[in-house]
Amino acid sequence: MTVSTTTQRRGGGYLERPKPSGLADVIEVILDKGLVIDAYVRVSLVGIELLTIDARIVIASVDTYLRFAEATNRLDLYEQGGQSLTEAVGDLQQGGAAKKTSGAISGVKEGVKDVFGGGDDEEKQERRRPAKKASSRRRRENA
Amino acid sequence: MTEAAPIMQDHDTSGLPEGVACYVYGIVPAAWRDVPGDVTGLDDTPVELVVHGEVAAVVGGVTIDRPPGRRAELVAHSRVLDAVADASAVIPVRFGSFMPSVAAVVEELLGPNHDRFTALLADLAGRAQFSIRARYNEAAVLAEVVAEQPEVAHLREITRGLPEEAAYPQRVRLGELVSKTLEAKREADTAIMLDAILPHTVAYHVRAGSDLDHMADVAFLVDVDQRQAFEDAAEAVAEAMHERARLRLLGPMAPYDFVAEE
Numbered sequence: 414m415t416v417s418t419t420t421q422r423r424g425g426g427y428l429e430r431p432k433p434s435g436l437a438d439v440i441e442v443i444l445d446k447g448l449v450i451d452a453y454v455r456v457s458l459v460g461i462e463l464l465t466i467d468a469r470i471v472i473a474s475v476d477t478y479l480r481f482a483e484a485t486n487r488l489d490l491y492e493q494g495g496q497s498l499t500e501a502v503g504d505l506q507q508g509g510a511a512k513k514t515s516g517a518i519s520g521v522k523e524g525v526k527d528v529f530g531g532g533d534d535e536e537k538q539e540r541r542r543p544a545k546k547a548s549s550r551r552r553r554e555n556a
Numbered sequence: 557m558t559e560a561a562p563i564m565q566d567h568d569t570s571g572l573p574e575g576v577a578c579y580v581y582g583i584v585p586a587a588w589r590d591v592p593g594d595v596t597g598l599d600d601t602p603v604e605l606v607v608h609g610e611v612a613a614v615v616g617g618v619t620i621d622r623p624p625g626r627r628a629e630l631v632a633h634s635r636v637l638d639a640v641a642d643a644s645a646v647i648p649v650r651f652g653s654f655m656p657s658v659a660a661v662v663e664e665l666l667g668p669n670h671d672r673f674t675a676l677l678a679d680l681a682g683r684a685q686f687s688i689r690a691r692y693n694e695a696a697v698l699a700e701v702v703a704e705q706p707e708v709a710h711l712r713e714i715t716r717g718l719p720e721e722a723a724y725p726q727r728v729r730l731g732e733l734v735s736k737t738l739e740a741k742r743e744a745d746t747a748i749m750l751d752a753i754l755p756h757t758v759a760y761h762v763r764a765g766s767d768l769d770h771m772a773d774v775a776f777l778v779d780v781d782q783r784q785a786f787e788d789a790a791e792a793v794a795e796a797m798h799e800r801a802r803l804r805l806l807g808p809m810a811p812y813d814f815v816a817e818e
Binding site for chain 1: 580582583627630631633634637647648649650651653655665687689694695698699701702708711712715716717727728729730731732734735738766768773787790791793794795798802803804805806809812813815816
């Protein structure tokens with residue numbers, strides 16, 4: 414097995430093979446994963462905070478809906494959908510180009526990156542999840 | 557280059573210096589003693605083995621008085637486990653776990669769980685984790701939603717171009733419909749992906765997500781001799797979906813998703 418040399422694309426090349434060392438990937442891969450020692454033995458957690466990403470919690474909030482609506486309205490269907498789609502939905506092609514919205518809705522994970530010094534986007538700061546809060550919740554779960 | 561790491565035998569209960577604890581990276585079979593000497597852990601400290609019976613803990617010294625986990629620590633944790641996983645079966649321990657002493661690692665971790673760890677390591681031998689991150693092309697998938705759902709198209713027509721405060725209920729309804737339609741797409745597309753890939757895997761674990769572009773994050777446990785077939789299947793899925801989604805394959809890596817107790 415080779416862990417550190419998997420950058421090149423193989424075969425048809427549609428499958429991306431990033432190096433696994435990017436911070437976002439590392440966070441996704443290791444945070445909240447692995448054997449939990451304190452489930453059956455005592456472990457001191459002083460010093461290193463355990464951060465959790467609640468990405469798995471799907472919050473069907475009004476706020477989420479409004480963001481989805483905004484993204485849908487920003488879409489330039491004429492550019493993206495081609496002829497048949499344009500006919501299907503009518504003449505809606507005016508307006509700006511389809512803008513990527515991932516930056517505005519990536520929320521929690523970006524916040525964690527901020528905690529680890531990986532991001533500096535001020536707009537995302539309000540979405541930060543306080544490290545201490547996450548940590549104490551984790552401890553309770555495992556108590 | 558790969559000078560073997562020092563080994564602390566189970567009778568060695570020599571205390572760590574004041575204020576230093578035993579950071580635990582993972583558990584390996586005791587028969588494997590080739591921790592690469594050039595792999596360093598947290599604070600660039602050396603990585604060592606604490607052996608007990610058939611199992612051993614991969615540990616390192618770590619100062620207790622330190623700020624909350626930082627980028628360098630996450631990367632170090634991952635670096636050690638990936639280096640170990642490259643050469644041995646390993647049970648990754650959750651990031652941020654440490655114990656007060658080497659003796660505690662033996663008496664409270666390895667001792668009480670010896671048989672369970674032995675069995676789990678045997679099960680993980682010759683296998684590695686791969687993870688696939690599938691993300692939609694937002695514009696493409698939203699265009700599908702608008703085309704497939706007349707009510708979405710209608711609400712979009714009503715709300716588009718109005719100021720943010722206007723048509724509030726319609727906006728909420730539009731977002732809700734988009735969310736539900738995306739959820740259905742997510743399920744259907746994830747099922748297609750799994751149908752193609754699961755025949756080449758031992759186990760899998762899906763992580764849910766709710767971002768607009770999120771299709772699926774799936775961790776797979778793969779037998780080494782199935783790796784090529786697995787990667788070929790993943791490539792085929794990526795090609796079939798490439799106009800509306802991009803797939804990223806990470807790994808091989810330590811089996812982070814396949815060691816949690818049920």
